[in-house]
Every structure is written in C-alpha cells, then in structure tokens.
Amino acid sequence: MSGAPFTIAPTAADSPLRVSEPMPSPGTAPAILEKADRFLDPDGDYTQVRAKGLYPYFRAIEVSEGTRAVIDGHEIIMAGSNNYLGLTGHPKVVEAAQAAIAKYGTGCTGSRFLNGTLDLHLELEERLSKFMGTEGCVLFSTGYMTNMGVLQSMASKGEFIFSDKDNHSCIVAGTQVSLATTVRYRHDDMAHLRVQLERVCNEHPAAGKMIVSDGVFSMNGTLAQIPELIALAEEFEVALMIDDAHAVGVVGEGGRGSASVFGLADKVDFITGTFSKSFASLGGFVVGTHATTEYIRHMASTHIFSASMPPANVATVLACLDILEAEPERLDRLAEISDKMRSGFASLGFDVWTSQTPIIPVVVGDMLTCFQFWKDLLAEGVFVNAVVPPAVPAGQALMRTSYMATHTDEELDQILDAFYRVGVKHGVIGTNGQPGTHGGNGSNH
Numbered sequence: 006m007s008g009a010p011f012t013i014a015p016t017a018a019d020s021p022l023r024v025s026e027p028m029p030s031p032g033t034a035p036a037i038l039e040k041a042d043r044f045l046d047p048d049g050d051y052t053q054v055r056a057k058g059l060y061p062y063f064r065a066i067e068v069s070e071g072t073r074a075v076i077d078g079h080e081i082i083m084a085g086s087n088n089y090l091g092l093t094g095h096p097k098v099v100e101a102a103q104a105a106i107a108k109y110g111t112g113c114t115g116s117r118f119l120n121g122t123l124d125l126h127l128e129l130e131e132r133l134s135k136f137m138g139t140e141g142c143v144l145f146s147t148g149y150m151t152n153m154g155v156l157q158s159m160a161s162k163g164e165f166i167f168s169d170k171d172n173h174s175c176i177v178a179g180t181q182v183s184l185a186t187t188v189r190y191r192h193d194d195m196a197h198l199r200v201q202l203e204r205v206c207n208e209h210p211a212a213g214k215m216i217v218s219d220g221v222f223s224m225n226g227t228l229a230q231i232p233e234l235i236a237l238a239e240e241f242e243v244a245l246m247i248d249d250a251h252a253v254g255v256v257g258e259g260g261r262g263s264a265s266v267f268g269l270a271d272k273v274d275f276i277t278g279t280f281s282k283s284f285a286s287l288g289g290f291v292v293g294t295h296a297t298t299e300y301i302r303h304m305a306s307t308h309i310f311s312a313s314m315p316p317a318n319v320a321t322v323l324a325c326l327d328i329l330e331a332e333p334e335r336l337d338r339l340a341e342i343s344d345k346m347r348s349g350f351a352s353l354g355f356d357v358w359t360s361q362t363p364i365i366p367v368v369v370g371d372m373l374t375c376f377q378f379w380k381d382l383l384a385e386g387v388f389v390n391a392v393v394p395p396a397v398p399a400g401q402a403l404m405r406t407s408y409m410a411t412h413t414d415e416e417l418d419q420i421l422d423a424f425y426r427v428g429v430k431h432g433v434i435g436t437n438g439q440p441g442t443h444g445g446n447g448s449n450h
C-alpha cells in the first residue's frame with residue numbers, strides 16, 4: 006500500500022540537466038513543476054479516466070450514518086469504510102466528543118511536549134497500556150505519524166530495519182526518515198527474511214536491528230505470520246514492531262490485535278495502532294516498555310513537533326474503549342460477517358485472495374475494468390474502494406471491501422447480489438459460481 010493510484014511514466018524531462026544541455030530560457034516555468042503538468046496530460050491516465058466519468062477517488066459523501074451514506078443524492082450501502090466496530094455515530098461516542106469540546110474547546114494548539122497535554126491524553130495512554138498489557142503508551146496525532154515517529158526515533162544511523170515489501174506507506178515513510186539502513190524482504194516470505202537477517206547479522210553483528218511488519222495487511226486483509234516473526238526476532242536477537250492499524254479493535258482476544266490472536270502479544274517490542282478505524286476518531290499510538298515509550302516520547306519528531314490530538318478525538322477513543330470492553334459481541338459479529346462475505350464471494354466465483362479479516366479484496370482484473378466495476382457497483386447502491394497498480398500487482402486491480410459489526414444480513418446480501426450482477430456483466434465471474442473469462446483470478450497472493 007505504498008504507491009500512488011496512478012503511475013506517470015518518467016519522460017526525458019525526469020533526467021538531470023547536463024551542462025551541455027541548453028539552459029532553460031528565462032520566464033519558463035521551473036522544471037520541478039513540470040511533473041504537475043504531465044499529471045494533467047490530456048492523454049494521461051488521470052485525464053482519460055476522468056473524461057470517461059470513471060474516476061473513483063475523492064468522492065464527496067453528503068451524509069454518513071454508519072452502514073449507510075449518501076453520494077450524489079443517492080443512498081448507498083457503505084462497504085468501503087474502516088469503521089469496523091460501527092461506532093462513528095454511536096450515541097455514547099458522540100456525547101463524549103461533544104462533552105470534551107464543551108470542556109476543553111476544539112483543539113490543543115500545541116504539541117504534547119509543551120502546552121498540548123491534557124489530562125485526557127494521560128488517561129487514554131494509561132487506559133491503552135492497561136488494555137494492551139504493556140508498561141507504556143505514547144499517543145500521536147495520526148497512525149501515519151506514529152509509525153514514522155517510532156521508526157525515526159528507534160532506528161539510528163548504522164542500524165538496520167527489516168521491512169515487509171507490502172508494509173503500509175507510513176512504514177515506508179518511517180524507514181525513509183530514519184537514518185538506519187532498510188532491508189526489504191519479499192511479502193510475507195519468512196525464508197527470505199531469514200536470508201536477509203543471516204546476511205546482515207554476519208556482516209554487522211553488533212548493529213541494532215528491528216523487524217517491522219503490518220499485523221494485518223491493509224490490501225489483502227491477511228494476518229502477518231506473527232509466531233514466525235517472533236521466532237526469527239528471538240533467534241537473531243532483533244526487535245519486532247507490528248503495525249496493528251487494522252487489528253486492534255478488530256482481531257485477537259477482546260480486540261487486542263494480531264499478536265493476541267496467537268497469545269503472543271507480550272513477545273512484540275512495539276505494537277502501533279490507529280484511532281481512525283475501529284476507534285472512530287483520528288490519532289495513533291504505540292505501546293511498549295516504560296523505557297522505549299519514554300524514549301519515543303522524547304525523541305520522535307512527529308510527536309514533539311506536531312500538535313496533539315484534539316480533545317474530542319481523545320474522548321471518542323475513550324468512549325469506544327468502554328464500548329469495546331462492555332460489548333465484546335461486536336467482535337464476534339464482525340468475524341461472523343467477514344466469514345459470511347468471504348464464503349459468499351467465493352461461492353459466486355470471485356477471487357478474494359487470502360483474506361482472514363473484515364478486509365475482503367475482490368479481484369476484478371485490469372485498471373479500466375476496475376473503474377467500470379466500481380461505477381456500476383455505485384449505481385447498484387454499493388460503495389467500495391477501487392485499488393489499482395502499483396498498490397496491487399498488474400492485472401490484479403480489485404474492489405477493496407470492508408465491513409462493520411453493524412452491517413445487517415440484509416445489507417450483506419444486497420452487497421453480494423450487486424457484486425453478482427456487476428461481476429457477470431464484466432465477465433469477472435460466470436453465472437454458475439465459476440470464475441469468468443475476464444477477471445484477474447489466479448492471483449499470486
């Protein structure tokens with residue numbers, strides 16, 4: 006999930022200017038801006054897709070009420086949100102957010118380090134470290150900033166980060182801002198990770214090292230091989246960081262995330278998470294030992310040099326934690342829904358890759374089919390997310406569907422019916438529960 010939705014092929018203008026090349030004449034636009042013009046090239050992907058009315062991104066949602074939303078005046082079923090517990094409009098959550106605004110105002114106007122720490126932030130950090138069974142917790146203003154901040158602060162020059170090739174964009178960004186050397190291993194390939202660990206440990210036995218992986222991969226909805234990652238981390242004496250953005254509040258004992266699925270949460274050095282999904286808010290966190298979290302608190306630039314989570318966001322998360330702990334049946338319902346949808350899609354003949362969570366990819370084929378499929382689904386009253394290369398392999402463009410504990414069986418059946426009609430129309434499936442002639446089935450995931 007590290008790529009932008011469109012690839013603009015490099016042109017001659019991307020090559021560095023050589024001394025022998027003519028200097029740009031005064032008055033022409035600076036070369037650095039040319040890529041923006043190329044993006045809007047009339048023959049480019051972006052303009053062509055827009056001209057055909059197939060552009061699926063930045064669509065304005067006019068009303069949002071849990072599993073229902075209104076787009077262009079039409080009511081749709083939302084099957085593309087990360088609101089896994091369905092709590093964004095829960096009365097207790099909304100009330101808590103409103104009360105926090107009334108008490109503290111709308112923003113903190115400063116970083117946690119200086120004037121931006123409220124008693125609410127401390128309460129949430131304590132609550133989360135208790136919930137996750139760790140000694141310490143640090144809040145950040147987004148999950149993106151969390152992963153960047155942890156990697157930047159914990160991995161220094163001369164040290165090594167081993168990162169899964171399909172890790173989220175913010176982990177990639179974190180490895181770029183960190184001064185450590187990044188070694189990428191093939192997605193979910195523990196044998197390749199071992200080879201890389203052996204090589205680097207031989208060459209640099211004393212250097213600090215860390216493995217980092219998504220706990221649940223955001224495009225395929227698959228759990229990382231947590232026991233194997235832990236075993237490798239222990240064998241090679243390297244630290245392990247798991248990004249549980251799609252796992253805390255979704256999977257594991259009481260929603261404690263991917264390592265907790267295997268009863269191994271205490272074996273992971275850092276678990277990071279977001280509040281923008283199950284916790285119906287905006288913000289992020291890392292949990293770890295007292296020492297590591299205190300270090301991160303003082304060293305992570307995205308924590309120190311950026312304003313803290315606004316009060317309503319913090320109060321929202323506290324209220325969501327109350328509900329998660331009081332109503333664990335929401336997690337059971339989410340798992341039940343995920344199973345129903347996975348087997349529903351598979352029995353229609355769709356390829357859902359290796360999904361194990363409420364993220365269920367439905368492979369449709371090339372980019373154009375993907376955009377047409379997306380538009381036809383919207384006309385059928387179903388909103389999902391269109392995902393195209395380079396975020397997924399070529400020919401494997403997909404509808405990323407995701408579910409909430411609050412979807413009704415009737416809504417789920419409507420989603421499957423809509424997929425059936427649109428899938429048959431585009432030849433992605435046949436009418437007999439078999440793959441069609443056009444889809445991207447036979448995936449390498």
Ligand SMILES: Cc1ncc(COP(=O)(O)O)c(C=O)c1O
Pocket residue numbers: 147148149150152173175219221223248250251279280281287288289
């Ligand atoms: C795996 C993963 N990590 C981190 C993030 C960033 O979270 P946030 O939305 O809080 O910035 C996301 C968001 O999509 C994600 O999917």
